Amino acid sequence: MSNGEITLAAGDAEVRVLPGKGGRIGGLLVGGTELLRQGERFGCFPMVPWCGRIRDGQFLDGGVVRQMPLNSPPHAIHGTARDGVWRTARKSADEAVLTFELTDPWPHSGRITQIVRLGEDSLTLSMSVETYEDSFPAQIGWHPWFNRNLGGEDVRVDFHPAWQEERGEDHLPTGNRIEPKPGPWDDCFGMPEGVDVTLTWPGQLELKVASREQWAVVYDEQDAAVCVEPQTGPPNGLNTAQRLVTPLEPLEASTTWTWRRL
Template identity: 80%
Template sequence: MSDEDITLTAGDAEVTVQPGNGGRVGGLRVGGVELLRQGERFGCFPMVPWCGRVRDGRFRDGATVHQMPLNSPPHAIHGTVRDGAWRVARSSADEAVLTYDLVEPWPYPGRVTQIVALSEDALTLTMSVETYGSSFPAQIGWHPWFNRNLGGSEGVQLSFDPAWQEERGDDHLPTGNRVDPKPSPWDDCFGMPDGVAVALTWPGQLRLEVTSPERWVVVYDEQEAAVCVEPQTGPPNGLNTLPRLVTPLEPLEATTTWRWSRL
C-alpha cells in the first residue's frame, strides 16, 4: 500500500492520482492549467459501493436491513472507498491501476479496481466491483469537482440534454417521479438513456466533454468555486430503488471519459 501520489503525463496533460486519499484523481492539468478544485476532499473521488445519498443510511438485501454510518445526516452519502487508502497494482507513465478491498462498515467482502488512463486529449476512468463470496447490491460513480473558473473572464458553462430529471424531495432524494428538466441551480439527478454526455465550456479557453455509457448523471452547481458532473450506475438511493447486483460471475463495471479541446 502506498500513500505517495502518482503523476501521469501525456502530451501537455498531467494527472495526479492519490492512492492514499481515497483513490482519487487529485489534479488534472492541461497546458499547466488546473481543471479540478484543489484540496483534500476535492479533485475527483470514486463513489463506491454506492453513489449519492442512501435514505437514513439503510438499505435492504433480501430480508436483511443494513445500516451505514450517517456521514451526511440524516443520510449516508457517496460510499466508503473515498475514506480509505488504495493499493497500487501497477503504474506506468500514462496509466495507474489501483485496488481497494471493501471493509466494514460495508457488510460484504469484495474488491474494487480502478484504472486511470491518460492520453494527450482525454482521461478515461474505469472501475469494477467484484465479489468472491456473497452477491450484494452496489453502485459505481465518480464525483469530480471542476473549477468554475480557469482564470479567464468567464466561468464554465454546462450543456447537456437529459431525457428527464428525477424529482427531488425535501430530503434531497429522488421521489420516484420523473419531471421535465429544470434550469440551474442543480443538486439533481438526470436520466440520459443513450449514455451520459455533458459538455463543460470555459469560453475562450477549453471545452471538456464528460461521457459514459451509464444512464445517470448528478449535476451539482450550487457552490461558487466548482461544479460537479457525476456519471453513475444508478440514481441516489439506488441501493434501495434500483439495485445492481454484484455476483461471483458478474462484476459491476463502469467507465467515464473526459475529452478536451482548446478554444
C-alpha cells in the first residue's frame, strides 16, 4: 500500500497519520479542536530504536561500540525511524498498521510495526521491534507535542512519579534517583506502576496519558507545547538499562490517551 496520509475517525475524534513523514501522528482533532502542535517536527512521532539522547551517540552492542549520527550534538537523539518513510500495511476507518524496516545507520536488520487505533474517546498507539537475525538492544517511545493552550487557560500537567532521574549538565541522567522537583522540566521520571499523567485544559478537556511502561520524559520548556513521552527506558538507556530484541522475543510497548470534556 502507499505511504500517503491516512485519516481515521471515530465519534467526533479524527487522527491524521503520516507514514511518509516518520510514521508520526500529524494531528488529533477532538470535537474540531486540534490537540497536537502542528508542523513538520511536531504532532507525535515514534522514538525507535532508541528514546531521547544517547551519550556521544555511542552505545555498547555486545562487545562492539556503535556510533550513531550526532543529530543533537554532542549526542544522538530520538532514534532513526522518525526520519524515515513507513509503509502502510493495512488500514480501516479507525485503525492503521504501519511498518518500517531498520536500515543504515542502525547496524542491525529488524522490523518496526506501529498500530494506531482510534476510539470515540481514546487513541491507542502500539509498537513492536522484531528481528529474525542478530539480537540487539532497543527502546520504544512516543513524543507527542500537546498544545499548551486550546483557546482558554494553559494546560496543567499532573503526575505522581516515584522518582526523578537526576539530570546532568549534558541533559542525560547521572544515574542518581532524586525526589521529584517542580517544573519546568526536561526530565525523566520513574513510575513503577506504569505511566499515568493527566493533562487538564481547564473548562475544556482532560486527557490522560497511560502506559504499562515505567518511564516518561516530561518536557514543558517551550511556550507552545507540552510533551509527555512514555518510553521503555530512560534517556541513554541503550547504555544504562538495556532491553534486548531477540529472534524469540520482540520488544513491545503501547500507550493509550483517554479524554473527556469538562
